[in-house]
Amino acid sequence: MNTANPASYTSFDGHRRIAAGSIQANALAVKQARARGAAGPVLVFDDATGRSVDIDTRGSDEDVLARLAEAGAGSAPAETPEPAEARGRGRPKLGVVPREVTLLPRHWEWLAGQPGGASVTLRKLVEEARRAGGEKDRLRQAQERAYHFMLAIAGDLPGFEEATRALFANDEPRFRAQVAGWPADVRDHAARLAFGGAAHAEAGRGSRAPESGVAA
Structure with missing residues (x-):
């Protein structure tokens, strides 16, 4: 996750959304909810994975934020530069990393006959495979998150099992029908994670005004 596309989180008090946006905004909203005596379990979800994350809200607001800063929450991990001695002399590698590839003789013969040779052809084949599988990967990631x-917050809601089947069948109309009776914030967030699009995020806003400090 990089600074141009910062990590996003969403917090719930029971079935009611109380915050969305940065981990810092969510942490403070969760702290306030707990201080007021939250009605239900207060959970913070990583929007990239759909999994809940633990946040230590003890102490003052400054203490909470300091712990997050110390842990580097929401920031991009530092890249480890390639050691200078590994680069050697001559032309820069341009990100090319040597690896061993095991192929049958007929594969090497075919590669050797392609324009640009084996390396160029293999790179083209890999890029084509990545493009072809990209949409499937995005769909799988959306379904999983x-x-x-849903499992963490809606497992006991009516229609959960059928909604799950519709989710993994990529059947959006059937999914929406199964979650229609769920609490609005849970229903809309599940749909947004599953199928994306601004329409999902906007669908339930009229039912409840978000609390102060909530980042939509």
């Missing part, structure tokens, strides 16, 4: 969220 929605499922993790």
